[in-house]
Amino acid sequence: MINYKDLGLVNTREMFAKAIKGGYAIPAFNFNNMEQLQAIVKAAVETKSPVILQVSKGARQYANQTLLRYMAEGAVEYAKELGCKHPEIVLHLDHGDTFETCKSCIDMGFSSVMIDGSHLPYEENVALTKKVVDYAHQFDVTVEGELGVLAGVEDEVSAEHHTYTDPEEVIDFATRTGCDSLAISIGTSHGAYKFKPEQCHVDPKTGRLVPPPLAFEVLDAVMEKLPGFPIVLHGSSSVPQEEVETINKFGGKLEAAIGIPEEELRKAAKSAVCKINIDSDSRLAMTAAIRKVFAEKPAEFDPRKYLGPARDNMEKMYMHKIINVLGSDGKLAE
Numbered sequence: 001m002i003n004y005k006d007l008g009l010v011n012t013r014e015m016f017a018k019a020i021k022g023g024y025a026i027p028a029f030n031f032n033n034m035e036q037l038q039a040i041v042k043a044a045v046e047t048k049s050p051v052i053l054q055v056s057k058g059a060r061q062y063a064n065q066t067l068l069r070y071m072a073e074g075a076v077e078y079a080k081e082l083g084c085k086h087p088e089i090v091l092h093l094d095h096g097d098t099f100e101t102c103k104s105c106i107d108m109g110f111s112s113v114m115i116d117g118s119h120l121p122y123e124e125n126v127a128l129t130k131k132v133v134d135y136a137h138q139f140d141v142t143v144e145g146e147l148g149v150l151a152g153v154e155d156e157v158s159a160e161h162h163t164y165t166d167p168e169e170v171i172d173f174a175t176r177t178g179c180d181s182l183a184i185s186i187g188t189s190h191g192a193y194k195f196k197p198e199q200c201h202v203d204p205k206t207g208r209l210v211p212p213p214l215a216f217e218v219l220d221a222v223m224e225k226l227p228g229f230p231i232v233l234h235g236s237s238s239v240p241q242e243e244v245e246t247i248n249k250f251g252g253k254l255e256a257a258i259g260i261p262e263e264e265l266r267k268a269a270k271s272a273v274c275k276i277n278i279d280s281d282s283r284l285a286m287t288a289a290i291r292k293v294f295a296e297k298p299a300e301f302d303p304r305k306y307l308g309p310a311r312d313n314m315e316k317m318y319m320h321k322i323i324n325v326l327g328s329d330g331k332l333a334e
């Protein structure tokens, strides 16, 4: 049993309270490998931003949960080496699916966990989330719950259509479970294909496809029911078209990959939304840079020569999100 506090990590409680007051959101970036982790930490240090490192089920299967936990511990030391005296880094379990998974992460030093019971019948979601909260709070680990189902593929549960969060449920859910933050469904979804082109209109200025707006009326209703309560947005990649174009230019085939416009995330970040999850944009930044090297330097076979540019491209993307979208730059306490 290791407590995250001994690893120099922090939970989300104070971070979220400050973010809501300050009208910005904390970036929650998924990591599966060293290059992503380095890029995230460098971007957070350079911008003086707090950051949430997220570990998904896929990441645990790909890289091993224990190894990722040690990497996050290393990330705290790395941030200090880069000149940040008091880094504010959360190690968070993304989409925890069982009590046992959450417990195992808590026991090995995660500072925050998500228990995603959103696909369960309401009462089962309440019971499971409460069970995780009761365990986690003994160790001052914070817990994110979820109400409402995102369209697309969430974990292994596919939801054909969005089931927006029902604002009538949120008070009961937050009170009975004691969760510290709540992920809601207002029209975002996971992956690079969030909207079909036929759902979008063409922006006459840029010629680009603009998706239908997020259901801000649902967010407003949730905030009215739970004033000041930390809200989380999953599925918030913007799918930068430059990266999609680079990927396709160098042999890729991403057709009609459409994300959430950054303008909408900027607006959300100013509200009670204090955690914004981004994974796909990192995958796109990494893939675009690697494809470019492979196409332009086909003789190259040193992984550092393509993972290095991939890392730089991800760092640039993370910094852009922090500074230009979420507004968490300069928000470290020090």
Ligand SMILES: O=C(CO)COP(=O)(O)O
Pocket: 030, 094, 095, 189, 190, 191, 192, 233, 234, 235, 236, 237, 238, 277, 278, 279, 280, 281
């Ligand atoms: O919600 C996410 C992780 O939990 C990531 O969403 P994206 O696929 O939009 O990056």
Ligand SMILES: O=C[C@H](O)COP(=O)(O)O
Pocket: 030, 056, 057, 058, 059, 094, 095, 155, 190, 191, 279, 280
């Ligand atoms: O929630 C979705 C994240 O993007 C993680 O996806 P993953 O399980 O493929 O790592």
Ligand SMILES: [Zn+2]
Pocket: 116, 118, 119, 146, 149, 150, 154
């Ligand atoms: Zn979910």
Ligand SMILES: [Zn+2]
Pocket: 095, 190, 234, 235, 277
């Ligand atoms: Zn998610």
